[in-house]
Amino acid sequence: MLYQIEELFDIVRNFMGTGGDVLYIIAFVLVVMWTFIIERVWYQNFTFPRDSRQMIARWTSRSDVSSWKSLRIRDCWISQSKESLNQNLMLIKTLVAICPMVGLLGTVTGMITVFETMATHGTGNPRLMAAGISMATIPTMAGMVAALSGLFVSTRLEASARTKTDYLADRMPRH
Numbered sequence: 001m002l003y004q005i006e007e008l009f010d011i012v013r014n015f016m017g018t019g020g021d022v023l024y025i026i027a028f029v030l031v032v033m034w035t036f037i038i039e040r041v042w043y044q045n046f047t048f049p050r051d052s053r054q055m056i057a058r059w060t061s062r063s064d065v066s067s068w069k070s071l072r073i074r075d076c077w078i079s080q081s082k083e084s085l086n087q088n089l090m091l092i093k094t095l096v097a098i099c100p101m102v103g104l105l106g107t108v109t110g111m112i113t114v115f116e117t118m119a120t121h122g123t124g125n126p127r128l129m130a131a132g133i134s135m136a137t138i139p140t141m142a143g144m145v146a147a148l149s150g151l152f153v154s155t156r157l158e159a160s161a162r163t164k165t166d167y168l169a170d171r172m173p174r175h
Helices: 002-019 022-060 068-086 089-121 126-171
Strands: none
16 A cells, blocks of 8 residues: 555656656645635535524514515525635636646746757757657646636536525515
8 A cells, every 4th residue: 555655656756757747737736725625615505504594584583574675685585695606717717728828937937948949959869859749748738737627616616506596585585
């Protein structure tokens, strides 16, 4: 078991070395993005249902649910719930958009390495140029994979937030 973990770390270390320093930036952005995603999943699936049950109970226990003032209170509660459900979703979407851009930065730095190799050693040594080409393509792929993983989940979180907001509004009827 310990041998397998060490082997896994060696594979990751070799991958990071092949792709260059930009992969560390992509990894950092990916960790931050997934931290916010996990927090949103936790909130929407565990914290919000409890909060919405309490809000529905407060609404149904009110004696007045049809006056203008009561309806404004209802709208305020629904709006606050919507805000809390959508919190950090724009940040997640921004981090999703940053991933491919950082990958393209890796492409540029990798191509600079290729051009530097060509300038100093000529075009006669393809192995030296291959290292720069790897450094150019791996970050692009990593940035795209990171962005796709976040894109699918952030889209799902947005849809879930809309559904939960609509459900809450339906459970707090206007009389």
